[in-house]
Amino acid sequence: MDDSWPKIDRTTIAASVPESPMNFDEKPPFNRTINVYPLTNYTFGTKDAQAEKDKSVPERFKRMKDEYEVVGMRRSVEAVLIVHEHSLPHILLLQIGTTFYKLPGGELEIGEDEISGVTRLLNDTLGRTDGESNEWTIEDEIGNWWRPNFDPPRYPYIPAHVTKPKEHTKLLLVQLPAKSTFCVPKNFKLVAAPLFELYDNAAAYGPLISSLPTTLSRFNFIFNDSN
């Protein structure tokens, strides 16, 4: 048995999004404009239920821990899809059970990049089943959240005493086409939650989703008519 301690040089993390490639040069536009379309432009069908990977919360964290010991930190992505009603942005959320909401998304495969990962996951979760393909335009990275331990809390930063977070979740803003069809697994309900419902409502939606109105305020959403 190896009885030596791992060599520890630096005891702190080197960047707030440690595994992200550094990008000092590209100057992003000062503000960004995103087209959104009325909810009525989209049609929704159903498809077979998609079971959760884990049967229970403890199992879920057990698997996370087991995988962590083999492949390291889990990487996941969540997609923010926006429609509008009465010129108010609404975010598409999957409702599971009665009180649980989540953004569409999931775990990335090892080595999978975020964009192909989120595209794959969106196709799995909301993609149509009639052979046609959906168009998902990944616009922007709008946030990063970390899970410091194998338990529920996630924060939009890595707490100072943590050097080895257990999960990193990237939030990606997805621009929807003007019209489209989605197929929702039968065990989910899809809801369009207006920003005012989410705002300051961590009690119902959790800190991540309830922070989206704030996160999204930097975008200029163009409210297109149904035509």
Added chain:
Amino acid sequence: MTELDEAVLLGEATDQHDGPIDENELLDEKVLKEEDPDDLYEEAIAPTSHQEEPAKLVDSPVAVTAPVVATKPAAAPEGRKYCCYIGNLLWYTTDADLLKAIASTGLSRSQFADMKFFENRTNGQSKGYALLVLNSDAAVKQIMETLPSKPIHGQSPTVLAYNKTNQAKLEEVQAKNQTRPDVKKKTFEDGCVNMGTIRIGTGSQGRSGSTSTSGRSGPPPLMMQQVRPTPLMSQQMTQQVPQMSNQIPQMRLQINGQPVPMVNQRAQIPQQGLMGTAPMGGITQQMQPQQPMMMPQQTQIRPAMMQPTMGVQPMMNMAAPPPMANQFANSSRPPQIAPMGVGVQPLMQMNTAMRPPVNGLPPVHVNPQMQMFPGIQGPSLSEAEFEDVMNRNQTVSSSAIARAITDASVGDVKGASETLLTAIALIKNSRIGHDERCRQLIYGLEHTLKGLESKGYSSRSSKSHRDRSRSRERDRKRRRRSRTRSRSYSRSPSPRRRRY
């Protein structure tokens, strides 16, 4: 996404609060949180037949210990774990810092099993102490002897034996240093959802029919039904069905017509207790004896801090006094909702250890463990006891109110009253029942009781027409003023649902 929501999702709904109430149960609600020292202790000490993952040492199914070393910890063939607490860490002392210090003591790597930092759940901040899990008793002894001489960021780690008393001490110390309350208990009843949320009708039920039948068959598109699935609620629902089916798709729901903030209160009260947002009256009284002993140098500025705070928040007395009220004051931090514009407070509130002492005060995060412990162990023991009982009373109070409101909201006013009366009796009969803060607790309970009764909580009309979602913020404020007067809402938007 809160953990309770996840629990619900995965079919692990929270308990229903049935059966008779007793003090233990009420207290359990507090204890059954992230880390229960009792279970932790027993689990870790008890020999186990098979090799156990360190994760199992922590009682909560989800609060799993985090191995800091990615490689599997060395096996402990006997499956027996030995723990100790490492305290006096700074909030920015990292797991790697600690690991490095441990490695530097010469401890054999194979003796290290796991470690877990205690964290403030609200913001993830370290509480400045960690649980170290080792594979032998000798290793614990070795750490106890050697680690304190390996300073981390200039502070000597303290190694404390693994028992409840020590954890309580560490917890007490950290409470003084946290900039944010540690709201561990997430009450999902607090969750108030679906104001205006548009449900896109594709789910399993969504398909079945036209809008007119869907209201009848099972979960109508109404979201509020899911929020509080109580028997009475569904009763109310069925009554609404005819109305609903006529008005689809532009439905106005009555639940928003007459919001009753009590529901939200129930969820928030327990947090309130932990949050330390509160009554100033009790604080000043309690503070006087403690202050000189714990941190003499703070006494002089306290008036400056307290006075403005008190002036602004007289209405908060309704809430239970926070367990940490003293600690907030001691650590020179204002209560959570203290106004920002007051003198030195903003500075002291800053969460940075880099800040030089202000007015001779240590910065918030200089770990005062060393200076605190003598005080705790010495003549202040009775103070600690007092605090202990006070905390219990506060827990009893807030849990009872929460539970009473739960009961009342499903029509069990009698049960709710009994709960409150039991809590009043418990607090009155506690050793410090005469104390002003306890009297305030009792007053709050009695007030709630009156409120319940006068409100005719059992009558259906007030029970079901309740806005849960838009009233979060306002309820919180209003509750401090009065539990019973908050009836009318000038603004109670009606949700509009539409099926597609």
